[in-house]
Amino acid sequence: MTKEDFRKILNLEEFIDIIKVETGDEKTKCIHIKSSRKKARCPECNNFSKKIHDYLKPSKITYLKNSEEETYLIVYKRRFECKYCKKTFTEDLGISSPKNKISHKTKQLILKLCMDRDRTLTAIAKETNTSVSVVRKTFLEATNNYPDNMETVPEVISFDETSTYTQEGLYSFVLNDPIHKITLDILPTRKKDYLIDYFLKVKNRKSVKVVICDLYRPYYEVVKICFPKAIFVADPFHYIKYVTKGLDDVRIRLVHKYDDNKRSKEYIMFKNRTNKSLLLKSFNETKAELKIKQERQEKYDKGLIKQKPYDKFNDYWYGTIKIKKNNRFVEIYRIDRLQEVLNMNSELLEAYNLKEEFLRITTHVKYKDAKRQLKEWVKQCYDSKIPEMVEAANTINNWINEIVNSFKDERYSNGFTEANNNTITKIVDRAYGYKNFKFFRLRTLVILHKSYSGGSRKNIENGQKHKNQFF
Incomplete structure (x- = not known):
C-alpha cells in the first residue's frame, strides 16, 4: 500500500x-x-x-x-x-x-458514540483505542457549557420519576415538555423541598398553565406553591393503573384462597399468566389504539399500506391461544378463555366489569360528563363491597378533580415520559448503574437530545427538537 x-x-x-x-x-x-x-x-x-x-x-x-x-x-x-x-x-x-x-477525529467519534444509549464508556474506549478516563474527560469537555437548570419552561410541563440508584438517592426526577416531546431536565431527587427550590428559580413559572404528573401528594404541593396559575392534571396511565391493580389484587386474593389445593382448577386458572393478561387487557379499544387504528385506516385508504388496520375484537379476542387439556395442547379463542375464567367467580366478574366501565369512561366520555360518570363509577365500587375495588375507588374519588382535568385535552398524558423512562432505564442498566449523578444527567440528556449544546429556549418554545450542533 x-x-x-x-x-x-x-x-x-x-x-x-x-x-x-x-x-x-x-x-x-x-x-x-x-x-x-x-x-x-x-x-x-x-x-x-x-x-x-x-x-x-x-x-x-x-x-x-x-x-x-x-x-x-x-x-x-x-x-x-x-x-x-x-x-x-x-x-x-x-x-x-x-x-x-487524542486526534480531533477520535474525539468526534467518541462524542458520536456517547450518544448511543446501548454503548457503555468501556465499550466506547475499546472501540476508539482509548481509555475510560479519556472518554469521560472528552465527554465532560464537550458538555462543559451544558445548562445546569432551566431558566424558563413551556406552558405545559410534566413530572415523573425514574429509579437510577445514584449517590443522590433511589429516584431521579424527570421534567418534560409532553406536547413537543422534549426532556427539559433531570434532577437528583424528587423530594418536595428540593423541587420547590429548583422551580422558584424559574423566571416564567407564573405563565405555566398545565402540569401533568402522577397521583403523588408532594408533586401536588409543589405545583400549588411554584405554579399558582397552573392546573394539576393527573396522568391517565397512573390512575388507570390503580383500577387495573384493584382487579389484579382480587385475582391474587382468589389464588391465595386455594393455596391449600394447588391442583384445583380454580387455583390453576387464577394463577395462570395468560389468564392474568386477558383479565387486565382492555376488552374494547383504548384511546391510543383507536388513534393508531384511525391513522392506519387513513394510510390504507390512500394506498400507502397494503395490510388492513388491526381490529382488536376480531384479530385479538377471536385469535387463538394454546392451552393444555387432558395432557395435550388444544387451541381456544381468547374470548372463550376469558369467559371461562370470569364464570368461575362472581366477585372477579364484577371487578372485571367495573374495570371495563372505568376504561370506557376514560376512552369515550367527554370533559363535561366526566365528573358525573366517575362519581357514578365510584358509587358502583362502594356498592360492590369488593375491598380491592373500594380502595381503588377511594383513590379516584380523592383525586377526582385532577383526573377530570385530563379529559380536557387528549395530549395531557405522560405517555412520552413513560417512553423516556424506558430509555433512561436502559442507559442505567447498560452501565450497571451510575454513582455520579452529574455525569448520569449529562449523558442521559445528550442521548435524549442528540445534542451537546443543551438546546435553546427558542427551539423548546417553538416545539423543535434539539439539533445536533457538534458535528
Whole structure:
C-alpha cells in the first residue's frame, strides 16, 4: 500500500506528508507525518512566517482504528519565529489540540458514540483505542457549557420519576415538555423541598398553565406553591393503573384462597399468566389504539399500506391461544378463555366489569360528563363491597378533580415520559448503574437530545427538537 493510499484511508489533508509507516504487530500501525508547508501563520499577529526556530520532539497521537488496527500518528512539528512580533510558535497541523494525545477525529467519534444509549464508556474506549478516563474527560469537555437548570419552561410541563440508584438517592426526577416531546431536565431527587427550590428559580413559572404528573401528594404541593396559575392534571396511565391493580389484587386474593389445593382448577386458572393478561387487557379499544387504528385506516385508504388496520375484537379476542387439556395442547379463542375464567367467580366478574366501565369512561366520555360518570363509577365500587375495588375507588374519588382535568385535552398524558423512562432505564442498566449523578444527567440528556449544546429556549418554545450542533 502506497503512502497516498494511507492518506486517503486516514483522510489526511493534502499538505500533510507521510514520512514512513511502521507496523509493530498485526494490530498496531504507526504513521509518521509532517507538514509540507514552508510557512505558518502566527497566532499572535496573524502574519505568516518562514523562519524556523527549532524542531520539536515527535508526539504520538491516537487516531481512528483502521481495519481493526490500532493507528497512531507520529507527528513531527516545527517551531517558527515571527519576524513581525518576534514571538515563537508551534505550527498547527489540525490533527489534535495542543498538548493533547487524542486526534480531533477520535474525539468526534467518541462524542458520536456517547450518544448511543446501548454503548457503555468501556465499550466506547475499546472501540476508539482509548481509555475510560479519556472518554469521560472528552465527554465532560464537550458538555462543559451544558445548562445546569432551566431558566424558563413551556406552558405545559410534566413530572415523573425514574429509579437510577445514584449517590443522590433511589429516584431521579424527570421534567418534560409532553406536547413537543422534549426532556427539559433531570434532577437528583424528587423530594418536595428540593423541587420547590429548583422551580422558584424559574423566571416564567407564573405563565405555566398545565402540569401533568402522577397521583403523588408532594408533586401536588409543589405545583400549588411554584405554579399558582397552573392546573394539576393527573396522568391517565397512573390512575388507570390503580383500577387495573384493584382487579389484579382480587385475582391474587382468589389464588391465595386455594393455596391449600394447588391442583384445583380454580387455583390453576387464577394463577395462570395468560389468564392474568386477558383479565387486565382492555376488552374494547383504548384511546391510543383507536388513534393508531384511525391513522392506519387513513394510510390504507390512500394506498400507502397494503395490510388492513388491526381490529382488536376480531384479530385479538377471536385469535387463538394454546392451552393444555387432558395432557395435550388444544387451541381456544381468547374470548372463550376469558369467559371461562370470569364464570368461575362472581366477585372477579364484577371487578372485571367495573374495570371495563372505568376504561370506557376514560376512552369515550367527554370533559363535561366526566365528573358525573366517575362519581357514578365510584358509587358502583362502594356498592360492590369488593375491598380491592373500594380502595381503588377511594383513590379516584380523592383525586377526582385532577383526573377530570385530563379529559380536557387528549395530549395531557405522560405517555412520552413513560417512553423516556424506558430509555433512561436502559442507559442505567447498560452501565450497571451510575454513582455520579452529574455525569448520569449529562449523558442521559445528550442521548435524549442528540445534542451537546443543551438546546435553546427558542427551539423548546417553538416545539423543535434539539439539533445536533457538534458535528
